Amino acid sequence: MLIVSHLSKNYGKLKALEDVSFEVQSGEIVGLLGPNGAGKSTTLKAITGLLRPTSGTITIEGIAHKDVRVKHLFTYVSETPELYEMLTVMEHMQFVAYAYGLSHWKDRADHLLDQFDLKDKVNELGKNLSKGMKQKVAICTGLLHDPKLLIFDEPFIGLDPKAIRELKNIFRQLKEEGKCIFISSHLLDSIEDFCDRVLVLKNGKLIAKGTLDELRSRVEGGESSSLEDVFLEVTK
Numbered sequence: 001m002l003i004v005s006h007l008s009k010n011y012g013k014l015k016a017l018e019d020v021s022f023e024v025q026s027g028e029i030v031g032l033l034g035p036n037g038a039g040k041s042t043t044l045k046a047i048t049g050l051l052r053p054t055s056g057t058i059t060i061e062g063i064a065h066k067d068v069r070v071k072h073l074f075t076y077v078s079e080t081p082e083l084y085e086m087l088t089v090m091e092h093m094q095f096v097a098y099a100y101g102l103s104h105w106k107d108r109a110d111h112l113l114d115q116f117d118l119k120d121k122v123n124e125l126g127k128n129l130s131k132g133m134k135q136k137v138a139i140c141t142g143l144l145h146d147p148k149l150l151i152f153d154e155p156f157i158g159l160d161p162k163a164i165r166e167l168k169n170i171f172r173q174l175k176e177e178g179k180c181i182f183i184s185s186h187l188l189d190s191i192e193d194f195c196d197r198v199l200v201l202k203n204g205k206l207i208a209k210g211t212l213d214e215l216r217s218r219v220e221g222g223e224s225s226s227l228e229d230v231f232l233e234v235t236k
């Protein structure tokens with residue numbers, strides 16, 4: 001589904017990403033981990049086309065990531081989603097539906113807003129929503145066109161425990177539907193229980209990748225290691 005091959009990104013003299021390669025398959029949830037400044041957001045922005053890679057290739061379902069056909073295949077929810085202050089929650093859904101040329105979107109919009117406990121906020125303006133609610137609206141708009149690849153930058157930040165649990169359940173459900181989910185997160189315990197594989201970036205380099213069990217086998221303490229133990233060991 002998603003293939004990143006020899007991706008590098010320089011900001012002036014700073015090598016933010018160096019020769020990063022990985023794949024994410026359909027029906028898989030993959031976590032992108034790394035200390036502050038490791039290059040996680042840069043990776044996600046390069047995949048989504050918000051940043052121009054210095055070198056390397058990125059394809060989604062075999063199509064170059066900048067091709068307009070790819071825009072229908074994925075969604076990207078940024079770390080701090082901004083809403084339109086003067087649009088209501090439902091108008092955000094409508095706006096996105098029109099942008100993607102969706103004709104039968106209303107039932108799906110209602111269903112998504114219901115899932116995220118936003119039913120009573122449909123007529124609320126963007127500017128009146130809390131941070132967590134904005135995040136949930138951004139996720140709902142991102143899911144409306146039923147993308148195959150879902151890319152989330154720190155999706156749990158700003159969400160309350162109930163919303164985190166719901167979002168994890170939605171991730172699991174999307175995985176069952178064969179979607180491909182790629183998540184960057186600092187909250188190691190949040191992703192530990194549902195990621196199939198993790199990638200670890202440090203100083204722009206991919207220093208570890210594999211299932212949690214595979215990574216556990218690399219650290220002292222083995223089987224009983226938490227993702228935090230593994231993370232601290234491989235990034236030290």
Ligand SMILES: Nc1ncnc2c1ncn2[C@@H]1O[C@H](COP(=O)(O)OP(=O)(O)OP(=O)(O)O)[C@@H](O)[C@H]1O
Nearest residue numbers: 011014016034035036037038039040041042043186
């Ligand atoms: N627009 C930019 N111009 C110059 N340098 C940048 C820019 N964006 C990021 N960087 C630098 O690139 C490196 C990687 O940054 P990036 O935001 O991708 O890391 P990150 O892993 O997402 O970090 P964090 O966990 O703190 O959000 C950092 O050294 C950062 O300072």
